[in-house]
Amino acid sequence: MDVGVVIPAFNAAPYVGRAIESVLAQTVAPSRVVVVDDGSVDETAMVVESFGRGVICVRQENRGVAAARNRGARESGTEWVAFLDADDVWLPTKLERQWGRVGGSSAGAVFTAVELVAEDLTPIARGPVSEVRDDLAALLLHGATIPQGTSSTLLVRYSIFTGIGGYDETLSTMADWDLLIRLRLRTRFAHVLEPLVLYRRGTMSRNVELLEHDSVRILQKAFSSLDIPLPVRGLRRRCLAWNDLVLSGSYLSAGSYARAVTLGVRSVLRDPTLAGRIVGSPFRRLRRCRSGQATVV
Secondary structure (H helix, E strand, O other): OOEEEEEEEOOOOOOHHHHHHHHHOOOOOOOEEEEEEEOOOOOHHHHHHOOHHHOEEEEEOOOOHHHHHHHHHHHHOOOEEEEOOOOOEEOOOHHHHHHHHHOOOOOOEEEEEEEEEOOOOOEEEEEOOOOOOOHHHHHHOOOOOOOOOOOOOOEEEHHHHHHOOOOOOOOOOOHHHHHHHHHHHHOOEEEEEEEEEEEEOOOOOOOHHHHHHHHHHHHHHHHOOOOOOHHHHOOHHHHHHHHHHHHHHHHHHOOOHHHHHHHHHHHHHHOHHHHHHHHHHHHHHHHHHHHOOOOOO
């Protein structure tokens, strides 16, 4: 198994050691472990270097997580690359179970389910992953069956990763989603249905305006691709409507009610079948709050 593990890290001193330990504890060891210190001003590099020669520490000026992942992939020099964010943790059989799915498969990318956890790694919720007939359509429609929110599940063939240009370094948010869409246009996916990644829920507030800008741009990129199948190309209006609906909820959570209403109305104009979801949204939010449920998107 020729797999390099890439861990991008920015001011991650409290977490990166646990992430590295989870990689070194894999039942099938990776060929290389590369941590890219993306301009940290804390003790991130010191923590990484304490692991000795078994872990390579690459330092660069702060260029963002997408650039750090691309740099780490180049440094790995392996046939396959797996990514792990510095504040996430792998369970011991993560690489073994994914490698088992590679054998006899034409898939160029394999990912797993995730377990959403709190700061102390206490479980909060499990992100669903299931086999779907058309995962490209699910991706474009923000399908809950695809773990869009984290790269920490992904194992990808390096030649395919570089063939699509890696992560788009011009995207400030949602680079994971963009990468998965472009990967799916190039190769098949395989799934491990077990939650083998512990994904810490971030506490930082999200810039919803930036989220809107990037998500619209990603969909424009996807539907301008010559590789997109005709049946999926016909979903363009519906995908834009669903994206408006998701953004409407994000603006609502951020307290930007006027923008939330505007995008909610636009989503229904683009796809009238979403009217029911708009009406039922407050009730679903109330049920989730009462039950303590969380969703991994």
